[in-house]
Amino acid sequence: MDDQLSKDGGHCQALEAVNKTKQIENDPFILNCVAEQAWTGLALKDFGPPKGVVATRTFHPDDIVCDYHGQVITASEGRAIMQNLNDEAGYMFFFKSGQKSLCVDAQTFPCVCHPQIDTFGRRIKHSSKAANVKPFCCTLTFDGQQKEVVLFKALVKIPVDCELKFDYGVNRKSFRGEGLDLEWLDE
């Protein structure tokens, strides 16, 4: 797991290629949810702040829960954006897809494609000890064009009202000293 990023909330994951990718690629429900940001069974909840994401229906292990939505750019483009962020929470999701180092830019908010929607993926909080969803990447085809997408799958049964959390793959050392007082990293 590559966890070298330094900004608050920035995370880099060597995502597994999931063996069910073929099924997902051809699942019209998932393709529509990604394209339209039409995920169901989730709600944003204000924990006062920051917001988090809770389940409004039960998810079962391996269910696809939502994606980490944003424009996919190169990792170097993502790092350039990160350098200009001050103490803001980071919504840049760095990942590797095969040989490619990529980044989902969810910092640019709202996104140009869904300006009315507060998308779920970027609101999911971190937990290394009690993560109940896990990101993975796959390549989906929209209108004949291939796109890298980061999806979250349920790791365990997630009951109604349970908050979703995933392991950002960071710890205090990832923040080069700046994160020593970030208590949420210990979750």
Ligand SMILES: C[S@@+](CC[C@H](N)C(=O)[O-])C[C@H]1O[C@@H](n2cnc3c(N)ncnc32)[C@H](O)[C@@H]1O
């Ligand atoms: C990518 S944002 C995601 C989540 C947050 N829900 C939001 O919308 O701002 C990352 C920021 O959320 C906060 N955060 C993440 N996990 C947290 C946790 N377990 N407890 C408290 N704050 C958390 C930190 O400020 C972090 O920089």
